Amino acid sequence: MEIEAAKMIGAGLATLGMIGAGLGVGQVWGNYFTAIARNPAAKDEIGANIWIGFAVTEAIAIYALVVALLVLFG
C-alpha cells in the first residue's frame, strides 16, 4: 500500500477515537441537567466544575482529531 493511500485510511480510523468522547460529553451535560432539576442549589455547588468536566472530556475528542490531522498532513 502506498503511503498516500495509507494516510487516507489512517485518518479515517483515527476518528474512531472520538466515539467515546461524544458519548461522554453527552453524559456530562445530561447528568448536569438532571442534577439541577433534582436540586437547584446544585448549580452553585457544581459551579465551574461543569466547564472543567466538559473540557477534559472534549479534550479526548481533540486528541483523536489531532492524530487524524497529523496522519493526513503531518
Added chain:
Amino acid sequence: MEIEAAKMIGAGLATLGMIGAGLGVGQVWGNYFTAIARNPAAKDEIGANIWIGFAVTEAIAIYALVVALLVLFG
C-alpha cells in the same frame, strides 16, 4: 491500493467517529426533557446551557465530518 480507492474507504471509516456524538446529543436532549418534567423551574436554571451542552456534543460529529471531507476532497 490506489489513493483514489483509499479515499473512499477512509471517508467511510471517518463517519464512525459520529457514533458517539449521535448518542451523546440524544442523551443531552433526553435528560433535558426529563429534567423539565421533574422540576419545571429547571428550565430557567438550565437556560442557555442546553444550547451549549448540545453544541459542544454536536461539535464532535462535525470533527468527524470534517475529517471525512478532508479525506475525500482534501
Added chain:
Amino acid sequence: MEIEAAKMIGAGLATLGMIGAGLGVGQVWGNYFTAIARNPAAKDEIGANIWIGFAVTEAIAIYALVVALLVLFG
C-alpha cells in the same frame, strides 16, 4: 483495489456513523414520552424543543448519509 470497488465498501462503511444517531433519536423521543407521563404540563414547557432536539440528533445520521452518497456518486 479499483476505485469502483472501493466506493462500494466505503459507502457501506459510512452507514456505520448512523448507529449513534439511531439510538440517540430513540432516546430523545423515549424520554419525551416519559416526561409527559410524569408531568403532563411538561408538554407545554418542552414545546418546540422536542422538534429541535430530534432534528439536531437526526442531523448526525444525515451527515453519515451525505458522506455515503458522496462516496458513491461524488
Added chain:
Amino acid sequence: MEIEAAKMIGAGLATLGMIGAGLGVGQVWGNYFTAIARNPAAKDEIGANIWIGFAVTEAIAIYALVVALLVLFG
C-alpha cells in the same frame, strides 16, 4: 477486488448502520408503554407523537437500507 465482489461486502457493511435504529425504535416504544402504564392519561397527551417518534427513528434504518440497495443495484 472485483467490483461485483465489493458490492456484496459493501451491502453487508451497510446494514450495520441499522444497529442503532433497531435499538432506538425499541426504546421509543418501550418508553411509550412505560409512560402509559405510569399515567394512562398520557396516551391522549402523547397522541400522534408516538407515530412521529417511531417514524423518524425507523427512518434512520431506511437510510442504511437505501445505501445497501444503492450499493447492490445502484
Added chain:
Amino acid sequence: MEIEAAKMIGAGLATLGMIGAGLGVGQVWGNYFTAIARNPAAKDEIGANIWIGFAVTEAIAIYALVVALLVLFG
C-alpha cells in the same frame, strides 16, 4: 506494506484506545454532579478524589495518544 504506510494505519488504530476513556471520563463527572445534587455534603466527602478519579481515567486516553505519536514519530 511499506513501513511508512503501516505507521499511518497503526496511528489511526491506536486512537481506538481512547473510546473507553472518553466514555469513562464522562461517567466520572456525570456521576459527580448527580452525587452533589443528591447530597451536597458529598462535595466535601469526595474532595480531591474527583481530581484523582478524573486524572487516572484521562490517563488512559493519554496512553493511547502517546502510542499513536510513538507510532507516527517514534
